[in-house]
Amino acid sequence: MTQLPGSYESYWMESAAGADHPALTADLDVDVAVVGGGIAGICTAWEVARTGRSVALLEADRIAAGVTGYTTAKLSSQHGLIYAQLQKSFGAEGARMYARSQQEAVEYVAEVSAQLGIDCELERVPAYAYAESSEQVDQIRAEAEAARDAGLPASFVTETGLPYPVAGAVRFEDQAQFHPRKYLLALASDLLGRGGQIFERTRVVSLDEGEPCRLTTEGGSTVTARDVVVATHYPVFDRAMLFARLEPSRELVIAASVPAEHDPHGMYITQEQNTRSVRTAPYGEGRRLLIITGEKFKPGVGDVSRRYEQLAAWTRDRFPGATITHRWAAQDNTTTDRVPYVGRFHPGAKHVYVATGYGAWGMSNGVMSGRLLAAHISGEELPWSGLYDPRRLHPLREAPSLLKLQASVVKHFVGDRLPASHADSVEDIAPGTGAVVRVEGRRCAVYRDEDGAVHAVSARCTHLGCIVHFNDAERAWECPCHGSRFATDGTVVQGPANRPLEPRPLPTDAGDGDRSG
Known part of the structure; x- marks a missing residue:
């Protein structure tokens, strides 16, 4: 790896x-x-x-x-390209209520921080939703207009603080970023x-x-x-x-140290390139911590290491001289509307x-x-x-959205039970990796640690029984149906599951596990 x-x-x-x-x-x-x-x-x-x-x-x-x-800790009423959609789905009043409730939340954190004397590195900065492709400019303009109609301080711009050009962006004033x-x-x-x-x-x-x-x-x-x-x-x-009616998704985060003069002075997001989000945070004398989020995917989708590499490469390309210091992943759920x-x-x-x-x-x-x-x-x-x-x-x-979500769940619920498994045998699993293996007729989620010891648990998620998949970068078992996550020993990391994966004893000849039936 x-x-x-x-x-x-x-x-x-x-x-x-x-x-x-x-x-x-x-x-x-x-x-x-x-x-x-x-x-x-x-x-x-x-x-x-x-x-x-x-x-x-x-x-x-x-x-x-x-x-x-x-x-990523963006405190903003700018939620990607949402207000044009809200106008269509919930009407002008629904869009205004959403905008008002979100912007009031931004101001509320500032007020509470001042009242309680909380030093949470709160910084007031603009937020941008942008597009690099000229084909997306009309959509950006429509979002700016919808956000203004909803009562927000929004405008269409073509200049930002990013070190690369954009075709257009909607800019929100009076937003914030903080240490959550x-x-x-x-x-x-x-x-x-x-x-x-x-x-x-x-x-x-x-x-x-x-x-x-x-x-x-x-x-x-x-x-x-x-x-x-x-x-x-x-x-x-x-x-x-x-x-x-909830769809889980994960996004990867890369944090990198940059000189303070390279701060783009704002929060940015684009739906292009499988999502790219940019902000900074204080990081010592003369430095800022650049926080890049993206590579959105469903839990249980493999090759997470490759996705990290892609995000790191994008960070180095767009912000030359950035020194990567941290990486992590975030998960959230989106409703069908x-x-x-x-x-x-x-x-x-x-x-x-x-x-x-x-x-x-x-x-x-x-x-x-x-x-x-x-x-x-x-x-x-x-x-x-x-x-x-x-x-x-x-x-x-x-x-x-509901039909698409349920079709995806059915695909995993049924498809992951078909004869094709994730590995032919326990012997095929390299140190530091995991796979689902059929052993004595049962699907086991098997992880081999760096010392070669094998750890096996049930491959059935304890929420609704979907088959878990291995996340190679985070070394965790993930349910592709509803997003439950488990440690390699089966303990619950993230719900909706609230019971661990059951331990599975492996016979001494478990290396002969097969993909049959």
């Missing part, structure tokens, strides 16, 4: 250590329980605590360390100061939607709460059937809420979700409550 550039760690995780929080070991009774300690969960718990309600934040791993710890962990860890500290409780290493495995609601953790503890918020990125409970689901979990839900489907724009959406869900719990309505309601369903509007 080619040696990939940079250390495999998120700069946000490396540069902001968080305090440890205990695991829940006893039963608990609170007004509100928030499941998931990313930006949506932390913001929701903090907003709820401000209302005087007792609140517990439950995180399966560490807070602000999952998807939120591996973001520094902001959220400060919110968590303030949450504790307001009487809130935080529990890490506390995986929730079941939910009883009674009155009150009851959550059960992997360790056997019960949390009783009047209201429950499920903010686990991809909902870990499927009763709302949202998994049929591109608007997140934030509100009551399903049509019959009275006290259970959800936040998901941010489509790679989790910073503003996470902040927006915290405010919206806290309002719901307090019995209030915000102007955009209806826009984000998870119970909405627009068959004609969503049909093409």
Whole structure:
């Protein structure tokens, strides 16, 4: 395998250590329980605590360390080319509500940072969605017009701070970039100061939607709460059937040190070349950290190392002299109509809420979700409550995306069970790699570590049973159907699965495993 550039760690995780929080070991009774300690969960718990309600934040791993710890951290109402589409799908008023809710989230982070004295490296910069191809200019112009109609400070431009020419761009003023962990860890500290409780290493495995609601953790503890918020990125409970309307995707991130004078002074994104996103962050005296995101793909798609190499090559080509320091990957889910689901979990839900489907724009959406869900719990309505309601369903509007998504799931669910497997035998698996192998009639996900030791687990995702695939760059098992991810020992890295892949003992002659039946 080619040696990939940079250390495999998120700069946000490396540069902001968080305090440890205990695991829940006893039963608990609170007004509100928030499941998931990313930006949506932390913001929701903090907003709820401000209302005087007792609140517990439950995180399966560490807070602000999952998807939120591996973001690009653009805080913007500029979400690619979305406003022209929103006008067509939701009308002019829907587009205005989306714009207003997102821009208010940007301003809200600035206000809260000032009020609490949070040094989160907040910088106000413009955001651009651009195209290098002249064929895309009309689409860029239409987006600029739609964004202006939605009330945003948008304009069409042909000049940017990028070191290469563009054919056209829509520029948004008054946007921001920040250090997400520094902001959220400060919110968590303030949450504790307001009487809130935080529990890490506390995986929730079941939910009883009674009155009150009851959550059960992997360790056997019960949390009783009047209201429950499920903010686990991809909902870990499927009763709302949202998994049929959410499409997971991953993007790779390359971070590189550049001289401060090479800062392009803004946040940039293009849909061309399988997505390219650019921003910078402070990085020592006279330097900036250039953060490049792209190479979008579905979890479970192989050859991730090659995708990293392509992104690194693009970075060096467009920003000569950049020294690659870090690399990581981000995952998000997109709804079939591109608007997140934030509100009551399903049509019959009275006290259970959800936040998901941010489509790679989790910073503003996470902040927006915290405010919206806290309002719901307090019995209030915000102007955009209806826009984000998870119970909405627009068959004609969503049909093409819904059918495409389900066709992809069926393809993996059926196709991955056909005779062709991923390796002929365990013996074919090289050190540092993994493959799905049929052993004694069962499909096993087998990983061989650098020392040659073999680790085997069930190849069936514990969510809905799709066959996992190996990610060669991140050394993880991924479900191509709904995006669950597992470590090589089978432990859950990312939901919706909340149970590990079962260990599989291998016979001493496992090297003779075949692809039959």
